[in-house]
Amino acid sequence: MATAKQELGKRGEQLIAKKCACPRCKRSQTLKLLPPNFKCADIICDFCGYLAQVKTQNVKDIQKPPKRVLSAAWKPQSERMAAGIYFPLFLVLINGKEIAVYYLPSDLQKPEIFKARKALSATAKRAGWQGYYYDFASVQNYFVRLI
Ligand SMILES: [Zn+2]
Numbered sequence: 001m002a003t004a005k006q007e008l009g010k011r012g013e014q015l016i017a018k019k020c021a022c023p024r025c026k027r028s029q030t031l032k033l034l035p036p037n038f039k040c041a042d043i044i045c046d047f048c049g050y051l052a053q054v055k056t057q058n059v060k061d062i063q064k065p066p067k068r069v070l071s072a073a074w075k076p077q078s079e080r081m082a083a084g085i086y087f088p089l090f091l092v093l094i095n096g097k098e099i100a101v102y103y104l105p106s107d108l109q110k111p112e113i114f115k116a117r118k119a120l121s122a123t124a125k126r127a128g129w130q131g132y133y134y135d136f137a138s139v140q141n142y143f144v145r146l147i
Contacts, residue, residue, distance in 0.1 A: 006036070012056025012092035013042050020101065020146060023088065024050040039076060041087055056092040062100035065091055067137045074116045074132040081111050091143065101147035108142045
């Protein structure tokens with residue numbers, strides 16, 4: 001069974017697929033969900049092959065992107081940055097019935113917005129695993145609100 005966090009993520013991805021046009025080819029209804037275990041991206045355009053990540057967050061204020069948002073595993077992210085690879089990001093903010101969708105293109109992303117967290121302790125279930133969070137403080141004004 002999916003966790004609440006996975007359900008929230010899926011809800012955001014489904015919203016993007018349903019409501020947002022592809023930022024590259026401008027077609028609608030072409031953004032499709034990738035399988036949950038697909039590592040680098042969450043959605044793909046089945047017309048032009050455009051890839052993007054989707055991050056969904058419950059917040060108190062949907063009027064602007066939060067400064068800090070928890071994300072996934074640090075290792076693949078740091079390896080991608082070392083290779084100069086960034087993916088466009090859709091940020092879905094939810095406060096009850098209120099929803100906002102923001103977009104941050106890959107060319108406006110930079111290493112400083114990806115911050116490593118402390119590795120989990122030896123006694124943790126996933127000992128040694130290290131995550132990262134987005135620090136959007138320096139790019140808050142670069143987000144475009146789509147919905
Ligand atoms: Zn497309």
